[in-house]
Amino acid sequence: xxxxxxxxxxxxxxxxxxxxxxxxxxxxxxxxxxxxxxxxxxxxxxxxxxxxxxxxxxxxxxxxxxxxxxxxxxxxxxxxxxxxxxxxxxxxxxxxxxxxxxxxxxxxxxxxxxxxxxxxxxxxxxxxxxxxxxxxxxxxxxxxxxxxxxxxxxxxxxxxxxxxxxxxxxxxxxxxxxxxxxxxxxxxxxxxxxxxxxxxxxxxxxxxxxxxxxxxxxxxxxxxxxxxxxxxxxxxxxxxxxxxxxxxxxxxxxxxxxxxxxxxxxxxxxxxxxxxxxxxxxxxxxxxxxxxxxxxxxxxxxxxxxxxxxxxxxxxxxxxxxxxxxxxxxxxxxxxxxxxxxxxxxxxxxxxxxxxxxxxxxxxxxxxxxxxxxxxxxxx
Numbered sequence: 251x252x253x254x255x256x257x258x259x260x261x262x263x264x265x266x267x268x269x270x271x272x273x274x275x276x277x278x279x280x281x282x283x284x285x286x287x288x289x290x291x292x293x294x295x296x297x298x299x300x301x302x303x304x305x306x307x308x309x310x311x312x313x314x315x316x317x318x319x320x321x322x323x324x325x326x327x328x329x330x331x332x333x334x335x336x337x338x339x340x341x342x343x344x345x346x347x348x349x350x351x352x353x354x355x356x357x358x359x360x361x362x363x364x365x366x367x368x369x370x371x372x373x374x375x376x377x378x379x380x381x382x383x384x385x386x387x388x389x390x391x392x393x394x395x396x397x398x399x400x401x402x403x404x405x406x407x408x409x410x411x412x413x414x415x416x417x418x419x420x421x422x423x424x425x426x427x428x429x430x431x432x433x434x435x436x437x438x439x440x441x442x443x444x445x446x447x448x449x450x451x452x453x454x455x456x457x458x459x460x461x462x463x464x465x466x467x468x469x470x471x472x473x474x475x476x477x478x479x480x481x482x483x484x485x486x487x488x489x490x491x492x493x494x495x496x497x498x499x500x501x502x503x504x505x506x507x508x509x510x511x512x513x514x515x516x517x518x519x520x521x522x523x524x525x526x527x528x529x530x531x532x533x534x535x536x537x538x539x540x541x542x543x544x545x546x547x548x549x550x551x552x553x554x555x556x557x558x559x560x561x562x563x564x565x566x567x568x569x570x571x572x573x574x575x576x577x578x579x580x581x582x583x584x585x586x587x588x589x590x591x592x593x594x595x596x597x598x599x600x601x602x603x604x605x606x607x608x609x610x611x612x613x614x615x616x617x618x619x620x621x622x623x624x625x626x627x628x629x630x
Contacts, residue, residue, distance in 0.1 A: 284587040286494050286555035289372050290627065291317065291324030292595035293560060297359055298378045300332035300389040301339060309362060312615070313595065314369040321628055325371045326559055326591050327362060328378030328430055331408055332389060334359065342390040348381045348404045351411070360415065367423055374474065374559070374591075375412055376427035380405050385431040385480060386512070396434060396452050405429075405456065406463035413467040421472035427496060427559060428460050428473065431481040447479040450487035457488055476559065477546075484549045495554055497546045499561025499583070499590055501539065504529050505575045509566035523567055525575040536578045547586050558583055558590040562599040569608045573622060584630040592627070601627070 294309045317325075334355035337347040366373040378384065382393045382401030393401040409426065416424050432453060435445045457475050464471050474494045477483050481498040488495065500506040507513040508523045526535035550556040561579065563572040583590055593599035601624045602617040611618035 282551040282553075284550050284556060285553065286557045287372070287589065288584070288587050289324030289557060289589035289591070290630065291322040291326070291371065291591050292600070293326045293328055293591055293593050294362065295328065295594050295597070296362055297333045297355075298328040298330055300330040300379060302333050302355060303339075307596065309365070309595070311365060311369075314365055314371070316614075317371070317595070318369045320624065323371055324374070324589065324591055325366050326374040326376055326427065327359070328376045329359065330379035330384070330389070331377060331381060332379065343392055345392045345400055345404075348392070349407065356415075363416075363424070372423060372425065374425045374427050376430055376476075376559070377405075377408065378430040380429050381408065383429065383432065385433060395429075395456065396448055402456055402459060406459050409460045410463040410466060413464040413471055416471075417467045421470055425472035425474055425494075426464055428457055428475050428493075431476050431498075432478060433480045445480075447483060450478075450485065453478060453485055454487040454491070457485075457493060458491060461491060461493060474555075474557065474559070481560065484545045489549075489552065489554055493554075494557065495546075495549060496557050496559035497543070497588075499558045499576075499579050499592075501542045502532070502534060504532070504534065505567060505571065506563045508564065510564045523571050525571050525578075534575075536582075539578055539582055543582050543586075546588070550586060550588065556588050558588055560593050561590045562592040562594075565598045565605045569606055569620075569622075573626060576623075577626060580626065580630040590630075 296306060296308055299306075331348065332343060334352050335343075335347065336350045336352045337343055363373050363375070379386070379389065380395060381404035382391050382395030382398060384391070391401075395401045395405060409428070412426065432448050433445045434448050453475075461473050464473055472494070473492070474496050475485060475488055476496045477498065478485050481496065482501070484495060484497075503513060504521070505523050505525060509517045509520060511517050514520060521530045523529055524534065527533070532538075546556050561576075563576065580590065592601070596602040596617070598604055601620050602614065604618075604620055606620070609618075609620050609622075612621045613619070
C-alpha cells in the first residue's frame, strides 16, 4: 500500500471513529442517567416502632448473607426516634425528653448498619417517626413538625446526631432519608384524620434545615426526601436543593393494601383485587401505573436522583394478582434505572414468612420462602 492510499484509508477510519463517538455521545445525551444507583433490597424493621421492649426477631448475619448471595445491595432502616430515647413510657413524652438519647439503643442501630456494610449493602437510615410527625398512630407526639419550630429544631438535632456518627462514611455506603411519607393531618396523633400534601414551602423549609444539619458534619453526605402526600408525589420545591427523592411501589392501594386493617376503615368489605381488571369503580391496568410513575421519571430526567424506598403487597392480596402487578411495577422502574426496596424482608410484605395462604412455599433454613417473589425481584 502506498502512502497516499494509507492516509486515505486511515482518514476514513478516523472519520468512522469520530462518527461512532458522536453517536454514542448523542445516545448518552438522550438516555438520562439516574443520579442514584439502581439499588435493590429491603426495609429492615428492627427499630421502626417507638417502644423497644416488645420482642422482635432481629436481623442476623445469616439474613445478610442470604441477601448478598441473592444479589441484593440495599437496606433501608426505618427508625422511630423514641426507640433510642430514655423517658418514662408510662405517660406521653415531653418536648424536652426528645433529646434524652439512650446510647445503648443507638449502638444497637449502629451494629445493624455495620452488619449491612460488612455484607456490601448500601444502608439508608430513615426517620420513620420524627419529632412531631409519623404517618402511623401508636405514639403521642408533643408537637407538630410542620407548624412548631421546637419540633423542627429537634428534627435537625437528631439528623445532626446521625450525620456526626457517620461523618467519615462514604455516600456510597450510607444515605439519610429525612422523613417517612410526609403528609398533613389535623390530628397528628390520628392516622385516620383528614390529610393532604404538606405545603411545598413548608416541606422545603424543614428539609433544607435538616439538609444543612447533616451537611454540617460532611458536605458530601447523601440526603433523600420521601415524596409528598405519603410518598406519592414529587416535591418540585426541593429540586434546587441537592436532595434525591424517594417514591413508593404501593399504587394502587386496592392491590397493595387489600384488607390491611391500618389502611382501610372497613377491610372486610372490599372488592376482590384483579390485575388487570375492574375493581370497584376503577379498571386497574398497567397504563395507570405508567401515568403514576411519569412525574417521577420526568423528575429523574431533570437531574434529581430517584429511588423507590418502599414497595410490595400485604399478605391478603391473592398471590397471582400480586405477582402480575408487581411485575409491571418493577419493569417500569427498572426501565428507567430506578431501584427499589420491599417494605420488609421477613414478614407480611416479605419473601420469607409472609403468612400468605396461597403460596407454595419452599423451606429455607426453617423459614418459608416465596421463591416466585424472590426470582421476580432478582430479575430486576
